[in-house]
Amino acid sequence: MSATMLTVKELNFYYSKTQVLRDVNIEIPGNEVTAIIGPSGCGKSSFLKALNRLYEIIPGARVTGEIIYNGGNLLSRDVDVVGLRKEIGMVFQRPNPFPKSIYANVAYGPRLHGVKRKELDRIVEESLRKAGLWDEVKDKLNKSGLDLSGGEQQRLCIARCLAVEPKIILMDEPCSALDPIATAKIEDLIYNLKQDYTVIIVTHNMQQAARVSDKTAVFLTGGKMVEYGETVKIFENPENKIVEDYITGKFG
Amino acid sequence: MNRVQRRRFAQATAFALLAFATFLILAIMVGIISFVASQGIGAISWEFLTAFPRSGMTEGGIFPAIVGTFYLAMGTTLISLPLGVFAAIYLVEYSYQGRLIRLIRIGINNLAGVPSIVFGLFGLALFVRHLGLGVSLLSGSLTLAFFVLPLVIRASEEALLAVPQGFREGALALGATKWQSVYTVVLPTAVPAILTGGILALGIAAGQTAPIIFTAAAFFTPRLPDSIFSPIMALPFHIYVMASESAHFAVTRHLQFGTALVLLAIVFGINITAIIIRSQMRKRRRW
Ligand SMILES: Nc1ncnc2c1ncn2[C@@H]1O[C@H](COP(=O)(O)OP(=O)(O)OP(=O)(O)O)[C@@H](O)[C@H]1O
Ligand SMILES: [Mg+2]
Numbered sequence: 001m002s003a004t005m006l007t008v009k010e011l012n013f014y015y016s017k018t019q020v021l022r023d024v025n026i027e028i029p030g031n032e033v034t035a036i037i038g039p040s041g042c043g044k045s046s047f048l049k050a051l052n053r054l055y056e057i058i059p060g061a062r063v064t065g066e067i068i069y070n071g072g073n074l075l076s077r078d079v080d081v082v083g084l085r086k087e088i089g090m091v092f093q094r095p096n097p098f099p100k101s102i103y104a105n106v107a108y109g110p111r112l113h114g115v116k117r118k119e120l121d122r123i124v125e126e127s128l129r130k131a132g133l134w135d136e137v138k139d140k141l142n143k144s145g146l147d148l149s150g151g152e153q154q155r156l157c158i159a160r161c162l163a164v165e166p167k168i169i170l171m172d173e174p175c176s177a178l179d180p181i182a183t184a185k186i187e188d189l190i191y192n193l194k195q196d197y198t199v200i201i202v203t204h205n206m207q208q209a210a211r212v213s214d215k216t217a218v219f220l221t222g223g224k225m226v227e228y229g230e231t232v233k234i235f236e237n238p239e240n241k242i243v244e245d246y247i248t249g250k251f252g
Numbered sequence: 253m254n255r256v257q258r259r260r261f262a263q264a265t266a267f268a269l270l271a272f273a274t275f276l277i278l279a280i281m282v283g284i285i286s287f288v289a290s291q292g293i294g295a296i297s298w299e300f301l302t303a304f305p306r307s308g309m310t311e312g313g314i315f316p317a318i319v320g321t322f323y324l325a326m327g328t329t330l331i332s333l334p335l336g337v338f339a340a341i342y343l344v345e346y347s348y349q350g351r352l353i354r355l356i357r358i359g360i361n362n363l364a365g366v367p368s369i370v371f372g373l374f375g376l377a378l379f380v381r382h383l384g385l386g387v388s389l390l391s392g393s394l395t396l397a398f399f400v401l402p403l404v405i406r407a408s409e410e411a412l413l414a415v416p417q418g419f420r421e422g423a424l425a426l427g428a429t430k431w432q433s434v435y436t437v438v439l440p441t442a443v444p445a446i447l448t449g450g451i452l453a454l455g456i457a458a459g460q461t462a463p464i465i466f467t468a469a470a471f472f473t474p475r476l477p478d479s480i481f482s483p484i485m486a487l488p489f490h491i492y493v494m495a496s497e498s499a500h501f502a503v504t505r506h507l508q509f510g511t512a513l514v515l516l517a518i519v520f521g522i523n524i525t526a527i528i529i530r531s532q533m534r535k536r537r538r539w
Binding site: 052054057059082083085086089090092094096097098099108109112113157160161164 | 348349416418419420421422423424425426427428429432436437440441
């Protein structure tokens, strides 16, 4: 259907001596939502950190293998990491707006990347609109981002991420700190985002994976990816017994 | 005594001891302050605060010493704060946290334990003599800056470590370089705590005698310092001189205590400012 965005080949991930991902192979399609599910500690967050090379700030963390993006291996040494992270944005598990105004939060990325001042207003408004937050905050753009509720903060973080115009958005359990109503809003948002972006979302919530994603990858303890395919198929008719057990809540 | 009684007795004893220690400290502090205040308050007058000493320091005021202490404290802060903050940024944000960094930390902590007179001699050798800065405001500020540097570094390190990791990750994930993430997010978040540490260091610097004896202080200057190369008068040294070196030390008793009272008031004022900033900052912090 849509062209492949990222091809992960034989990815291994280590924290010092401990290996947390083993020979992971996935082709992630563009303009779709791919869900990553699996029990706690199986390496889902580590997987996302490999995709935008955020693992590099963790002492001792290291990867082997390839992640092909735009025809090149994004793990290779000579890749410009700053440019890469502009294209592969990330939303974290705990909302982490900066202790700055709402406006400054959204404008943060564009300012870094040298966007002209007179463009900023437009970018901030557009990004907040896309994140479904504009109407709620348009009269208090100068208030601190930390004054918002948890769900609003998370949408602010999404807007902040959209403002740098990424191609791929990584989300690490973006709703785990939120109530059901805030969660529903973010899920709607994710569903709409895939028109313009490729979304990869880690979640512990099976229903959420089933609701928002097109493809699902199941990781299991030990860092192996055991099954990957259409979400519908994974949830209704998985190939592996162990995946079925996991999805129906027999363990994990 | 049965077991329950024994336990109650142990509990009561421990509590009494701890309470005793706490109240003893409080009592000593109140004792010192009220003693200095009662002995010195009589000397305090408008003239005392605004005039130069006269008649071999047996009359007149301590104005140049107040000004000198103020300049010294400012100079110390101007030198130690940037140095300390840069060092802390390097230690917390940039260095690989290996053995070398542990060694550097141990070094810094040991520096904090070096007696102040040693800093004084070091300043005399390096700044006054070797670099030829002479006995001056500059030499004294540099010496005091090195004296408080371990404190400034440690306070700044703690301030940086208190910045949530999520802020750093958030900035980097948006394509910030390491340095951009530090100066646009981490540092601004840490500034109030760093300033609190800086102000406390300023209070400590203001009260020091030994580091400035050979490097900055003068018995008496007929004028206020007109450049950073002038020797200066300072409150702690002024007390020392009046109490030990002057031929009239008995006559100037009340002046000594008056000076001590002024010094105490300045140091307390500085510390209270730091405490107020810190509590304001805690109230506003929401991460
Ligand atoms: N900074 C680190 N240093 C060392 N080990 C780590 C580090 N971060 C994670 N790990 C370990 O790596 C393994 C995988 O962690 P990861 O955070 O990727 O799991 P996860 O699937 O995201 O789990 P969760 O669902 O609980 O978020 C875990 O066993 C964890 O203990
Ligand atoms: Mg995780």
